[in-house]
Amino acid sequence: MRAYQILPGDGIDGLQCVDFPHRELGNGEVRIRVHAVSLNYRDLMVASGNYLVTVDDPIIPCSDGAGEVVATGPGVTRVQPGDRVAASFFPYWQDGPTAPDKVRHALGGDVDGMLAEEVVLDEDALVKIPDAMSFVDAATLPCAGVTAWNAIFESSNAVRPGDTVLLLGTGGVSILGLQLARAAGLNAIITSSSDTKLQRAKELGARHVINYRTTPEWQEEVLRATDGAGAQVVLEVGGQGTVNRSIASTAMGGSIAIIGGVSGFGGEVNPATLLATAKRLVGVYVGSRAMLEKVVRFAEATGLQPVVDRVFTFDQAREAYRHMESGSHFGKVVITVT
Numbered sequence: 001m002r003a004y005q006i007l008p009g010d011g012i013d014g015l016q017c018v019d020f021p022h023r024e025l026g027n028g029e030v031r032i033r034v035h036a037v038s039l040n041y042r043d044l045m046v047a048s049g050n051y052l053v054t055v056d057d058p059i060i061p062c063s064d065g066a067g068e069v070v071a072t073g074p075g076v077t078r079v080q081p082g083d084r085v086a087a088s089f090f091p092y093w094q095d096g097p098t099a100p101d102k103v104r105h106a107l108g109g110d111v112d113g114m115l116a117e118e119v120v121l122d123e124d125a126l127v128k129i130p131d132a133m134s135f136v137d138a139a140t141l142p143c144a145g146v147t148a149w150n151a152i153f154e155s156s157n158a159v160r161p162g163d164t165v166l167l168l169g170t171g172g173v174s175i176l177g178l179q180l181a182r183a184a185g186l187n188a189i190i191t192s193s194s195d196t197k198l199q200r201a202k203e204l205g206a207r208h209v210i211n212y213r214t215t216p217e218w219q220e221e222v223l224r225a226t227d228g229a230g231a232q233v234v235l236e237v238g239g240q241g242t243v244n245r246s247i248a249s250t251a252m253g254g255s256i257a258i259i260g261g262v263s264g265f266g267g268e269v270n271p272a273t274l275l276a277t278a279k280r281l282v283g284v285y286v287g288s289r290a291m292l293e294k295v296v297r298f299a300e301a302t303g304l305q306p307v308v309d310r311v312f313t314f315d316q317a318r319e320a321y322r323h324m325e326s327g328s329h330f331g332k333v334v335i336t337v338t
């Protein structure tokens, strides 16, 4: 079977397609024929060697994939051949709050990931997907979908229908956050560097859109759009360049889910901007298998179809990475495998 490998730090040109022999399945292991893989900003960080965790040997990249179970090892009870499944970002975080042991490994980060024709995973890392959900759609959920879900529905103060969620930029996490928010009856405000992308976000139901290039003090616009109240939840993916504006955009008692740093990490936060307003900064690190199950169930119940910007073939993996790197995408970038 063929799989891509990359040595973190070697860049996109370091992606190599390699032939691997089959290996025997051990206790509790499952062989999956991968049909689709989605890319995350994190996969660019792994390629450039800037991800949180790293390894000294080449790994199979990408956390997010979906496919079909083709064989099960001894003792497997959760799935059977023919089942359609997606893999959970953290193979050892099944449920409950996070813990060091649960997030000790992440697919495509420090252990082999999903950019392969076949993968072998522990049965506990798998979530069944409904027949009506395509492999392409399912492949968008494990990182971006779960992160947005966790930020809005699990880690922040309870949101209620009619509350407002603020999303920064129109990448994978933000557009899935927009879709989840709208499907749950929440108002959404979204920013982007592109008016064309903002128009598309409006068509997806964003109530208010702001171009952060032409409106650099966009937090003022968020407050105006919410009659001075601010957003109950902010999905903060910007980092250094946006976190203080995100705090200013948040309602009293609201939460700023600290997710990413597309503008870099660092900078300062003044504690005084949080205390009298009881705002909460909450770190979000993807989420558990149980959260992935909830996202899948929610998508099935609401008919949510993740926005897929472009689909590349397995042989075009480098092109897919470069497309993601260009920042021209809106929503998710997917690679179909078999």
Ligand SMILES: NC(=O)c1ccc[n+]([C@@H]2O[C@H](COP(=O)([O-])OP(=O)(O)OC[C@H]3O[C@@H](n4cnc5c(N)ncnc54)[C@H](OP(=O)(O)O)[C@@H]3O)[C@@H](O)[C@H]2O)c1
Pocket: 039, 040, 041, 042, 143, 144, 147, 168, 169, 170, 171, 172, 173, 174, 191, 192, 193, 194, 197, 212, 237, 238, 241, 242, 258, 259, 260, 261, 262, 263, 284, 285, 286, 287, 324, 327, 328, 329, 331
């Ligand atoms: N903590 C976690 O568990 C977790 C999980 C997933 C992702 N993340 C992080 O979240 C971030 C986004 O990930 P992703 O996969 O959604 O990335 P992505 O699809 O590549 O999206 C990035 C988008 O960010 C927007 N952007 C760039 N600079 C910006 C700025 N200064 N202010 C506001 N928006 C800006 C751009 O949108 P426009 O083109 O519309 O301007 C760009 O398309 C990354 O830092 C990633 O590492 C963290």
